[in-house]
Amino acid sequence: MMTRIDKTRGWAVTDPLKHSQALGGTMAFLGLNRSMPLLHGSQGCSAFAKALLTRHFREPIPLQTTALVQSTVVMGGEESLEVALETITTTLHPDIIGVLSTGLTEMSGDDSAAIVKSFSESRCGEDGPLVVFAATPDFSEGLERGWASAVEAVVSTVPEDGSTIPRQVNLLVGPSLTALDVEELHGIVKSFDLKPIALPNLSGSMDGHLTEDWSGLTTGGTTAVELKTIGRSEVTLAVGSSVFAAGSKLNNRFGIPALNYPRLTGLGAVDSFISDLSEISGIVVPGELMHWRRRLADAMLDTHFILGGVRVALALEPDLLLAISSLLDEMGAIVVAAVSPTSSPILDLIPCDEVKLGDLAELETRASEAGAELIIASSHARSIAQRLGAAHLRIGFPVFDRFGQQYQLTAGYRGTLDLLFSVANCLTSHDELRIHSGHVG
């Protein structure tokens, strides 16, 4: 049976679940090495985004603005964009500048793409940065779409032609994966004697590492050199539906076959990924991976008592909603409410009678009606969980009141195991609290 998608909404969005495209695009550009995302809009567009990203990642966030004011909007913001590109290039010498439009500049009709193109051309031959533009108006769609647009902009403009590089594999990842997830998947692919290039790669930039010197740019991520070669890979592995289109683009342009994985969370989902890798590489599954599979199976046995029958309400971005709700369903938990900020074809696959497109107020209503015992959502849902007396596992964006979020694995055998333990521990510690404060029964 296909999941019903409820798209009705009230007039006032209350406690938004949705995030802007520009924010999603910024996150994707943060996964490129020595890069500087640039929001073409008012200074608040980037200041707010920067503050929120800083709270989430607990990292300095390179992010600049074209700092439009009323008069520059009226006159056309193109000149401000040129000045910003020039200033960033000469003062910071980045390898990559990721330009993103905002609701303001999409509405005022700036031709940002043309400015970026002519700036890139004028810098051609010099040691200038790669400049990539993605249209990310915040009056349509949301975070996943913005991330996707940024990745698509990169694969459409940066890769160069050339002969196939043997055993090189593109690993395109969506925003549902944490920094350490990307590293985990990268390692898995590598263990099949393949040469993966992860795009974007937050595991090098937003993983929280202390470098020798302070830098105003990202200090890790996919490099410009790597990006130029992704058109010469043997195959593309796309993890998360939000990057399927980028895989298709690489296929159309360079004839690289793409394999799509809506999620890599859950035993069965990981199994097919590993089988494919074995087939692509011609290498038998490494012993270490087989051992992690055995550990995961054991973890499923250990935690199924706790997870079985638990009533869970989730509010997450579509790809993440699918990954987590499917795992819970496969563990015998009951997904009683699922809320997504934006539409996506994969919402049909969510194991819940109905998926609601909506905000966190919707989550509260539905979770309350369905008697949810566990809320899985961002830190913004903490007061909702409190009001409902439910356990709350912080996952998604933003998570600003827990440490180590980028080290929470969710993908692969090991990641699934890690996530299962997090869910189970969240429930047990919540129960202990309830018992101690006399709220049981």
Added chain:
Amino acid sequence: MTLVKPIELFDEPACDHNRQKKVEDRIKGCPVPKPGATAGGCAFDGAMITLVPITDAAHLVHGPIACCANSWDARGSLSSGPSLNRHGFTTDLSETDLIFGGEAKLQSAILEIASKYSPAAIFVYSTCVTALIGEDIGSVCETAQEITGIPVIPVQVPGFLGSKSLGNRLAGDVLFNYVIGTSEPADLTPYDINLLGEYNIAGELWSVLPLFERLGIRVLSKVSGDSRYSEITWAHRARATMVVCSKALLGLARKLQESYGVPWFEGSFYGVSDMSQTLRSIAKLLGDPDLQRRTEELIVLEETKAAVRLSPYLDLLRGRRAVLYTGGVKSWSLVSALMDLGIEVAGIGIKKSTSEDLDRIRALVGEKSILIEQGTAAELLRIVNETESDILIAGGRNQYTALKSRVPFLDINQERHFAYAGYDGIVELAKRLHLAISSPIWGQVRAPAPWEKSDHQVNPSSDSSLTQIQLIADPE
């Protein structure tokens, strides 16, 4: 689109760079941000900072998703009661809304919020996009107010008007034009005051209010930390106004004086000497000799108590050096607090300071401190290194600038978790500074790994070093 004439925005007689004769000089006081090299929030952000602390009001953002989604649930302003202001409300305009106009949707959203949450008032914020397409939120608010019977107040401060502090100031104008003077308090005392620009970050208002209570001073209206909408409506009835660390709300104080004869002064709750000075100023403005006498008594008592509690920290902090990078007024008010603790202020951010603020800073520190005009991360680090400072004190935005360079850091802006106001606050500040500077982590994270030390000799024969380790591990 409705264009706001810049010169009207910058017409603020209480702000000193507006006393310049030439129009150009007046506008110059608030510099235009440079594309590609700008940090800091927009005017909309500033308006929200000033108004969102009104706890029992709903704050509705009319615009596409980013303005609300990126900013709600992020402010450290605490409430002792209602928490309606913690919700993020937005019309979340879509492309279709922008083409056909979002006014009908806005009106429905206001009515929905009014019936679901029964707020004391609804503040409706315009954004760049809705200002650009010329949404008439003023008349939507008027109609909605008629229908609901609840005050519905338009805050037409789109981000692209300018900086955060401009937004603070325009929000003050909104309160003056729409809220203040719309009702009367149940009772009045000769000791009623207003606090402007105090946002109860980390609950720091609560370490100051008990002092007022002991003196019989009543805070009639707070703009706007831990406030209820109603108390702002009668702010015009106070006997004095204190402007707390906020150049941006001077205009509001001036208007209260001009229209209602409420005298005002600028003060600070940070540091022992400024806190005492503030109490004195209030007592003086209220003009009651007995109050002045009781105030002096309280000051002696509190200063003595604070001195006892501070003394262990003074020994630890004396002679330490700090670089302070924060907003305009906070720079001098915090300098004073740091000097009370015996800390040498090696550098001070003056990006948002007026020449009046600068005079105050100079009076406090003389010529010793470096004045930091453009506090880019690299520049701040350079100054910290050059002055051999022990700590960077700044807003959360610069936290990682410091930490990534292994420099101790103290958060002083609106996201902070600790309350530093009043006599209790200065003790907390001393404690937090000490903990930050003297944390045992610094030695560990600054030291290179053993194999990275320049004097580290790698033994050419790995076998023999293995033997050595075994020998140590096994004494036999």
